[in-house]
Amino acid sequence: MTDTTTYTEAEERIFEAALQAFARKGKDGARMQEIADAAQINKAMLHYYFRSKDKLYAAVFAYVFQRFFAGIGAAVEEAESFEAVLRTFITGYIDFLKDHQDVVRLMVNENLSGGEAVVQQVSTLKSADGNPVRALITRIAQATKTGEIRPVDPFQTALTVLSSCIFFFIVYPTMREMNPGVARDRDGFLEERKAHLIDLLVHGLHPRS
Numbered sequence: 001m002t003d004t005t006t007y008t009e010a011e012e013r014i015f016e017a018a019l020q021a022f023a024r025k026g027k028d029g030a031r032m033q034e035i036a037d038a039a040q041i042n043k044a045m046l047h048y049y050f051r052s053k054d055k056l057y058a059a060v061f062a063y064v065f066q067r068f069f070a071g072i073g074a075a076v077e078e079a080e081s082f083e084a085v086l087r088t089f090i091t092g093y094i095d096f097l098k099d100h101q102d103v104v105r106l107m108v109n110e111n112l113s114g115g116e117a118v119v120q121q122v123s124t125l126k127s128a129d130g131n132p133v134r135a136l137i138t139r140i141a142q143a144t145k146t147g148e149i150r151p152v153d154p155f156q157t158a159l160t161v162l163s164s165c166i167f168f169f170i171v172y173p174t175m176r177e178m179n180p181g182v183a184r185d186r187d188g189f190l191e192e193r194k195a196h197l198i199d200l201l202v203h204g205l206h207p208r209s
Contacts, residue, residue, distance in 0.1 A: 007063075010039070010041060010045070010049075011049065013038075013039040013040060013041070014035070014039045014041070014046065014049060014050075014056075015059070015060060015063045016039075017035045017036075017038035017039040018030070018035045018039075018056055018057075018059075018060050019060050019063070019064065019102050019103070019106060020038070020102050021034060021035050021038070022057060022060060022106055023102035023103070023105035023106040023109070024102070024105065026109060026113075027053065027054075027057050030053070032046055032047070032053055032056075035056070057117060058117055058120065060106070061106075061110075061117045061118060061120070061121045062121060062124075064100075064103050064106065064107075065121045065125055067096075067100075068093075068096055068103075068132070069125065069130055069131060069132060071092075072088070072089065072092040072093070072096075072132040073130030073131050073132035073134075073135045074130045075088045075092065076088050076089050076132055076135040076136055076139060077130070077135045077138075077139075079139070081148070082139065082140075082143040082148045082149055082202075082205075083198070083202050085136065085139045085140075085143075086161070086197075086198050086201050086202060087198050089132060089136050089161065090161065090165060090194055090197050090198055090201075091194055092132070093132075093162070093165045093166075094165050094190060094193065094194055097165065097166060097169050098169075098187075098190055101169065104166065104169045104170065108170060133158060133162070136158045136161065137154045137155060137158045138154075140152065140154040140157050140158060141154040143205075147207055148207075149205040149206065149207065150205060150206065150207045150208050152205065157205070160201075161197075161201065164197050164201075165197070168190070168193060
């Protein structure tokens with residue numbers, strides 16, 4: 001799946017303003033007026049684009065998923081080896097989360113609230129070309145069949161990869177307190193995190209004699 005949707009400058013500002021508001025205040029706490037103000041448009045124009053806060057909230061998830069899907073899924077599908085698959089997915093996912101902290105807040109809060117908006121997007125995009133999670137599951141299954149990795153459950157393994165990447169961002173304040181070095185060089189720690197996960201998973205999934 002490639003990023004084929006083209007947004008106007010005003011739409012980009014709306015989505016970024018709404019993402020920040022919903023992530024930090026929740027759907028109920030965010031106000032259309034503050035989103036309009038942050039997007040530098042009037043409230044009437046915001047309602048013209050999205051009609052209601054519920055429609056804008058759903059549209060923000062479509063925007064977020066598309067941004068994540070763009071490029072990563074295709075790269076996973078085209079990777080030549082399973083180690084390259086892991087390296088591509090883990091690097092791309094951690095970099096995305098690092099650059100989009102509000103996405104982490106939004107996704108966690110929405111899932112804890114029932115996940116209706118997330119479920120809708122996952123249902124819509126589950127079979128889409130270039131879906132990075134589906135591509136990861138498919139490559140795990142293929143690598144198992146060819147003997148490149150030991151027999152594992154593709155879905156469980158993909159879940160392990162996903163959760164290992166996002167956990168740091170969810171519990172960052174705790175990690176910062178446990179290890180002061182995390183706060184001193186957050187980017188450096190994340191580079192170490194990528195290398196650690198890739199090494200751990202590659203060796204952990206290596207075929208056993």
